Amino acid sequence: MPAKYMIHAGQTPDRFETVTKSGIIAWEEGCLKCAVCVKKRCVYRVYEKRGLDALQMVDSVDNQCMNCLRCVQGCPKELIHKSVSPEYKALGDEYWSAEIISKIWYQARTGKIPVSGAGYPGPFSGAGFDSMWTDMSEIVRPTRDGIHGREYISTAVDLGGTPRHLSFGIEGALEVPTPKVIDMPLPVLLRVPSVGRITPNLISGWAVAARRLGIFLALGNEHINAAPGTCLSSLMPVVEEESLKCSAYPGTKIMELIMREDTHRVAEMLKTIKEPEFISVRIPVSRGVDDRALALAKAGLSIIHLEGTDDGRFLDDPTKSIKDGIRSTHLRLVEAGLRDAVTLLASGGMAMAEHVPKSLICGADAVFVDIPILVALECRLCGRCGEGLPCPVKMDKAEPVWVARRVVNLMAAWHSQLLEVMGAMGIRDARRLRGEAGRAMFFEELDRSTFANLGKTEEGCELE
Amino acid sequence: MTLKWRPVIAFFYCQNIPEGGWEERLAIEKKHKGAVRLFPIPCSGRIDGVHLLRALEEFADGAIVATCPPGGCLNFEGNLWARKRAETSRKLIKSIGLEGERILIVEGTAGKSLDLMGLAEGFLQKISLIGPSPVLYPKDMPPGTGVGFSLKGESVHDYC
Numbered sequence A: 001m002p003a004k005y006m007i008h009a010g011q012t013p014d015r016f017e018t019v020t021k022s023g024i025i026a027w028e029e030g031c032l033k034c035a036v037c038v039k040k041r042c043v044y045r046v047y048e049k050r051g052l053d054a055l056q057m058v059d060s061v062d063n064q065c066m067n068c069l070r071c072v073q074g075c076p077k078e079l080i081h082k083s084v085s086p087e088y089k090a091l092g093d094e095y096w097s098a099e100i101i102s103k104i105w106y107q108a109r110t111g112k113i114p115v116s117g118a119g120y121p122g123p124f125s126g127a128g129f130d131s132m133w134t135d136m137s138e139i140v141r142p143t144r145d146g147i148h149g150r151e152y153i154s155t156a157v158d159l160g161g162t163p164r165h166l167s168f169g170i171e172g173a174l175e176v177p178t179p180k181v182i183d184m185p186l187p188v189l190l191r192v193p194s195v196g197r198i199t200p201n202l203i204s205g206w207a208v209a210a211r212r213l214g215i216f217l218a219l220g221n222e223h224i225n226a227a228p229g230t231c232l233s234s235l236m237p238v239v240e241e242e243s244l245k246c247s248a249y250p251g252t253k254i255m256e257l258i259m260r261e262d263t264h265r266v267a268e269m270l271k272t273i274k275e276p277e278f279i280s281v282r283i284p285v286s287r288g289v290d291d292r293a294l295a296l297a298k299a300g301l302s303i304i305h306l307e308g309t310d311d312g313r314f315l316d317d318p319t320k321s322i323k324d325g326i327r328s329t330h331l332r333l334v335e336a337g338l339r340d341a342v343t344l345l346a347s348g349g350m351a352m353a354e355h356v357p358k359s360l361i362c363g364a365d366a367v368f369v370d371i372p373i374l375v376a377l378e379c380r381l382c383g384r385c386g387e388g389l390p391c392p393v394k395m396d397k398a399e400p401v402w403v404a405r406r407v408v409n410l411m412a413a414w415h416s417q418l419l420e421v422m423g424a425m426g427i428r429d430a431r432r433l434r435g436e437a438g439r440a441m442f443f444e445e446l447d448r449s450t451f452a453n454l455g456k457t458e459e460g461c462e463l464e
Numbered sequence B: 001m002t003l004k005w006r007p008v009i010a011f012f013y014c015q016n017i018p019e020g021g022w023e024e025r026l027a028i029e030k031k032h033k034g035a036v037r038l039f040p041i042p043c044s045g046r047i048d049g050v051h052l053l054r055a056l057e058e059f060a061d062g063a064i065v066a067t068c069p070p071g072g073c074l075n076f077e078g079n080l081w082a083r084k085r086a087e088t089s090r091k092l093i094k095s096i097g098l099e100g101e102r103i104l105i106v107e108g109t110a111g112k113s114l115d116l117m118g119l120a121e122g123f124l125q126k127i128s129l130i131g132p133s134p135v136l137y138p139k140d141m142p143p144g145t146g147v148g149f150s151l152k153g154e155s156v157h158d159y160c
């Protein structure tokens, strides 16, 4: 059995006061001056420790409140109210919601799984990844020693194609060439996000994190020099077709090509490149992505990267989720008997830990994580940097060591959640999770199989 | 280092008054860079003297609070208390020799959304007439070297 893959996380504090959901409204006017005020009875001593960060105008009552609502319920004159902080409401957008952002912050700070408390108050189903549920039938009892102490669960995956079968000579010697693969301990690759203010410090921190995690950081030409030389083997330079010939990155193991057209010409061109050994070809997730991926697989390319939009949709059709693109591509390759000849990578909208196992179930081998590695650094996705305005969290002042630790923490939390999901599903190897759609339920399919024969519902007519 | 003085204001407004939302906020920040710092608050009753005074002490030449119209507060009396506190703070700053006009409280009009940009610009203009706050830029220090210019080594204009 291989040595256990553990990610060592450690508390890494925020640089700025964080934005929390809580917005306490409390005033003294009308106070009865009770002998023991509810504020004194706060178990977290929030009111006693009250302070104000005047530069950011953040009141500590909001940031320390644990939402037990004891004071709100206890004040006989109802002088304490609670509402949602307006700054929290303004965070992110529809897909990268305030909740997702604040959970990423928590994970990057602590390296632990965010626990939301008793019960799940959210909707039953939603768009994209929210319309699928994993089968957690193997949860039998809470274990004494937690998921890490149980039998070995491997989260390792391989990059690179494997032959459909092996053949041996009379002597028993292998006749086919030994397949060349890169073993990654986590089905995740990091990628420089397309948003935010990217400074050399961030690149350097991300590269160090990738090396510590044993995974790769995909980055454009302009960023390569910012990464420390010791991390070269953890980098995945991304190049355009035109510059493929002239760009050489000695020391790297893998590189990515953004493919624009003509599969065969590209395949021929790639054959002439000896270094790096592995080349991933990136294609957009849009209509016909499965056909394009199949053509690439037939042409002998072994790593294909399906790129969706930042909110996890098709590039040409916002109504379709990237998960459907991954699934149809995976199934197309299975039908053609070529699935094991290629590694499918997916990117776009990977916002939560659960998106990793869900993408794998849909058929990806590994996923790229981009925006979360920026949010882990306290980014609020406010877009001010794009407008030339000062960054509220001074991204340009983030130190590489801090950056690396925050990203390692985030990945440690995601790794723990992946283990939990796999443990609950009874799957012991991430490679076996790939394409296990039978161990998941899809809302669209259930909806169709249950209600399709009831006939058409009229627009505007809701069933009670 | 000498920098030209630009007034900076702290703008507190109640989130329950309809306004232009994020777009308007961004537009104001873009137009005035660090000169208008916007702080939406859950209810104007949340404002405390300490918020206003600390803002004046740390970075702002003036502070403005926008509340909902009388009778319009979702928490019943928030706007009344906000007014009371702003007035108390105004008295306080006057007693230490600052201009009372550096603290302003405005009420929204029922049925109308808040004109953040207009209010901010009006107040900025007023503050530029009053001049730099002696708290941030003491008279006995050479120009450009007050607290306002070097908060922890950075210009306040860097904050948004």
Ligand code: SF4
Binding pocket: A196, A197, A378, A379, A380, A381, A382, A383, A384, A385, A386, A390, A391, A392, A393, A394, A395
């Ligand atoms: S917090 Fe806002 S300004 Fe700073 S990097 Fe993130 S999106 Fe850009």
